[in-house]
Amino acid sequence: xxxxxxxxxxxxxxxxxxxxxxxxxxxxxxxxxxxxxxxxxxxxxxxxxxxxxxxxxxxxxxxxxxxxxxxxxxxxxxxxxxxxxxxxxxxxxxxxxxxxxxxxxxxxxxxxxxxxxxxxxxxxxxxxxxxxxxxxxxxxxxxxxxxxxxxxxxxxx
Amino acid sequence: xxxxxxxxxxxxxxxxxxxxxxxxxxxxxxxxxxxxxxxxxxxxxxxxxxxxxxxxxxxxxxxxxxxxxxxxxxxxxxxxxxxxxxxxxxxxxxxxxxxxxxxxxxxxxxxxxxxxxxxxxxxxxxxxxxxxxxxxxxxxxxxxxxxxxxxxxxxxxxxxxxxxxxxxxxxxxxxxxxxxxxxxxxxxxxxxxxxxxxxxxxxxxxxxxxxxxxxxxxxxxxxxxxxxxxxxxxxxxxxxxxxxxxxxxxxxxxxxxxxxxxxxxxxxxxxxxxxxxxxxxxxxxxxxxxxxxxxxxxxxxxxxxxxxxxxxxxxxxxxxxxxxxxxxxxxxxxxxxxxxxxxxxxxxxxxxxxxxxxxxxxxxxxxxxxxxxxxxxxxxxxxxxxxxxxxxxxxxxxxxxxxxxxxxxxxxxxxxxxxxxxxxxxxxxxxxxxxxxxxxxxxxxxxxxxxxxxxxxxxxxxxxxxxxxxxxxxxxxxxxxxxxxxxxxxxxxxxxxxxxxxxxxxxxxxxxxxxxxxxxxxxxxxxxxxxxxxxxxxxxxxxxxxxxxxxxxxxxxxxxxxxxxxxxxxxxxxxxxxxxxxxxxxxxxxxxxxxxxxxxxxxxxxxxxxxxxxxxx
Numbered sequence: 001x002x003x004x005x006x007x008x009x010x011x012x013x014x015x016x017x018x019x020x021x022x023x024x025x026x027x028x029x030x031x032x033x034x035x036x037x038x039x040x041x042x043x044x045x046x047x048x049x050x051x052x053x054x055x056x057x058x059x060x061x062x063x064x065x066x067x068x069x070x071x072x073x074x075x076x077x078x079x080x081x082x083x084x085x086x087x088x089x090x091x092x093x094x095x096x097x098x099x100x101x102x103x104x105x106x107x108x109x110x111x112x113x114x115x116x117x118x119x120x121x122x123x124x125x126x127x128x129x130x131x132x133x134x135x136x137x138x139x140x141x142x143x144x145x146x147x148x149x150x151x152x153x154x155x156x157x
Numbered sequence: 158x159x160x161x162x163x164x165x166x167x168x169x170x171x172x173x174x175x176x177x178x179x180x181x182x183x184x185x186x187x188x189x190x191x192x193x194x195x196x197x198x199x200x201x202x203x204x205x206x207x208x209x210x211x212x213x214x215x216x217x218x219x220x221x222x223x224x225x226x227x228x229x230x231x232x233x234x235x236x237x238x239x240x241x242x243x244x245x246x247x248x249x250x251x252x253x254x255x256x257x258x259x260x261x262x263x264x265x266x267x268x269x270x271x272x273x274x275x276x277x278x279x280x281x282x283x284x285x286x287x288x289x290x291x292x293x294x295x296x297x298x299x300x301x302x303x304x305x306x307x308x309x310x311x312x313x314x315x316x317x318x319x320x321x322x323x324x325x326x327x328x329x330x331x332x333x334x335x336x337x338x339x340x341x342x343x344x345x346x347x348x349x350x351x352x353x354x355x356x357x358x359x360x361x362x363x364x365x366x367x368x369x370x371x372x373x374x375x376x377x378x379x380x381x382x383x384x385x386x387x388x389x390x391x392x393x394x395x396x397x398x399x400x401x402x403x404x405x406x407x408x409x410x411x412x413x414x415x416x417x418x419x420x421x422x423x424x425x426x427x428x429x430x431x432x433x434x435x436x437x438x439x440x441x442x443x444x445x446x447x448x449x450x451x452x453x454x455x456x457x458x459x460x461x462x463x464x465x466x467x468x469x470x471x472x473x474x475x476x477x478x479x480x481x482x483x484x485x486x487x488x489x490x491x492x493x494x495x496x497x498x499x500x501x502x503x504x505x506x507x508x509x510x511x512x513x514x515x516x517x518x519x520x521x522x523x524x525x526x527x528x529x530x531x532x533x534x535x536x537x538x539x540x541x542x543x544x545x546x547x548x549x550x551x552x553x554x555x556x557x558x559x560x561x562x563x564x565x566x567x568x569x570x571x572x573x574x575x576x577x578x579x580x581x582x583x584x585x586x587x588x589x590x591x592x593x594x595x596x597x598x599x600x601x602x603x604x605x606x607x608x609x610x611x612x613x614x615x616x617x618x619x620x621x622x623x624x625x626x627x628x629x630x631x632x633x634x635x636x637x638x639x640x641x642x643x644x645x646x647x648x649x650x651x652x653x654x655x656x657x658x659x660x661x662x663x664x665x666x667x668x669x670x671x672x673x674x675x676x677x678x679x680x681x682x683x684x685x686x687x688x689x690x691x692x693x694x695x696x697x698x699x700x701x702x703x704x705x706x707x708x709x710x711x712x713x714x715x716x717x718x719x720x721x722x723x724x725x726x727x728x729x730x731x732x733x734x735x736x737x738x739x740x741x742x743x744x745x746x747x748x749x750x751x752x753x754x755x756x757x758x759x760x761x762x763x764x765x766x767x768x769x770x771x772x773x774x
Binding site for chain 2: 016017018019020021022025055056059060061062063077078079080082083084085088091092095096115116117118119120121122123124126133135138139140141143
């Protein structure tokens with residue numbers, strides 16, 4: 001993020017130290033992850049020690065210090081999804097994408113993550129790709145779901 | 158927008174809203190909470206708008222977009238008032254037909270009606286559907302009556318009446334007395350008496366006090382609070398304002414779970430509207446009561462549902478719990494007395510004030526008053542949010558409201574209380590749900606997750622699941638929690654992989670004791686519960702894994718093999734196509750085979766086979 005944009009962001013939160021989590025959320029909302037140089041700049045401007053910012057950025061699951069793919073693939077690991085086979089879906093996604101949880105595919109298209117519960121248990125097992133919900137997933141449906149996004153990406157090239 | 162300056166003006170405004178509305182006027186209510194949106198409800202709403210416009214009905218027919226109405230299994234729902242017709246799984250393509258047939262000609266569209274799987278009968282009226290029939294929706298029921306983004310809808314159903322009553326007729330002590338006598342207990346998990354908590358906070362020394370709404374609903378499989386915040390945010394805010402008046406607080410926080418963007422959006426809208434009308438801020442309704450609210454969004458950490466961790470997070474720190482020898486009602490947020498209640502607890506408050514203690518205490522059991530909203534999920538036919546009076550049996554909830562177990566399965570257990578709770582076996586489902594009964598059988602009420610498990614659920618795998626969850630979510634402050642849960646996970650994981658040893662069960666019990674005794678917060682001290690309760694009721698399953706190296710439910714990958722039943726296989730080739738490890742071979746018209754060395758037991762073939770030919774042993 002440009003420094004001027006960060007300045008505006010800090011102003012929006014009145015430079016309040018207690019707003020640091022919200023500031024990082026806003027930053028990630030723009031950048032898709034938390035870039036190191038931006039954290040350094042925020043640390044300096046807010047007079048919050050960099051280790052404290054890193055402690056927050058690593059404590060909360062929502063933050064990522066690494067760039068994430070165009071599509072965030074989020075697999076729900078809630079209990080309802082689990083008893084309906086959520087783990088099998090995750091295993092199959094790892095195979096299909098060739099990455100582990102927390103990693104990004106080489107083409108930068110997908111990042112695989114898990115979430116503890118999306119609170120939409122009727123649709124379980126659920127996989128979210130970006131803002132799209134894919135309910136009642138099975139390991140058999142994984143490939144075709146991922147293919148759809150790949151095709152769209154190819155079409156745009 | 159004009160600010161409302163006194164209670165009389167508010168009542169005048171309410172009368173104006175009601176005057177504009179005709180209860181007999183047809184209304185199409187479309188659910189559009191998170192579950193419905195996932196099924197495409199936004200397009201459905203658009204389709205209705207287009208259809209109404211095309212038929213020049215936009216001014217004659219109301220279109221109301223509501224939050225979830227509980228019956229998530231059949232989303233998106235459309236309810237046509239005043240006849241209360243429920244259409245389920247409605248597609249945007251159906252909108253035009255609903256307008257021309259049901260609205261214009263009063264004709265029913267049979268295919269959109271709910272079919273009772275037990276009788277095969279089509280049901281017209283929403284309230285006749287078994288899922289709704291057994292419920293007592295005194296809190297959640299209002300979701301269907303309002304558009305959560307419109308404060309006028311909430312005022313039209315008597316919203317903020319309880320607040321006015323409190324501000325004009327009651328003293329803070331009087332309000333606390335009402336809540337104490339109502340017997341309301343915290344809905345977030347602990348079940349602590351709410352009135353007592355308020356009183357302690359009010360009596361704590363100091364001028365500044367905070368009220369906090371814990372909306373960091375982290376228990377996997379529980380989403381009651383999301384349902385309330387998305388569908389009726391004003392009710393929660395009204396509860397908080399009444400609490401703030403009673404406690405003597407002028408500032409409140411809502412801590413909303415990161416994974417709930419729609420709930421967050423609706424709260425922000427509600428707060429904005431309150432400010433516009435002057436119902437939030439200084440000297441509310443000219444009564445001298447001053448109160449304002451802020452929203453904090455969580456960062457996706459389960460431990461932040463713990464009160465001290467939550468407060469640390471609001472302060473902008475990592476959400477680590479602290480020892481509670483000094484309670485948060487004395488020293489909480491920024492070391493000031495702080496009263497924290499859960500979303501559902503706050504939502505109960507306006508109702509108690511409005512309808513009175515006698516009415517409220519008439520619902521429920523001796524020590525658990527009122528209703529409880531449960532999220533009934535897992536292996537159950539009617540997944541959704543259900544509100545029942547305390548004291549209903551688990552059997553009634555699962556069988557009558559939930560419609561039993563799908564695919565002719567049999568009930569094995571019901572898990573309540575999230576990662577802090579336990580599994581209640583099918584043999585005990587005649588117990589009634591209240592705070593004390595659930596604790597007696599080794600589980601707990603918790604926030605209200607009720608996960609139904611059938612005979613295809615492995616209880617050792619469930620224990621492993623919760624330990625895996627908790628080891629990742631432990632904040633790491635206490636050694637027993639940080640390392641102890643990890644050790645327990647390793648032991649249970651080994652058992653599920655066929656590496657269990659004699660003595661493992663005893664080792665788990667010993668670790669459980671240490672972790673529960675020596676961890677600071679409830680995350681650690683209750684972490685062993687899922688393991689202890691599954692050992693207590695399903696010890697034979699642990700023993701089958703350890704001694705016979707078998708998983709009776711057919712779940713634990715290392716202990717099972719897949720094969721194809723020659724008699725059932727029609728050689729359609731579907732399984733072969735979806736198998737990711739090329740483990741399935743077979744030609745046309747010849748029953749297929751699975752190479753167990755190549756098979757990774759991913760379940761793709763089972764999901765794909767229409768002839769039930771894939772066997773697990």
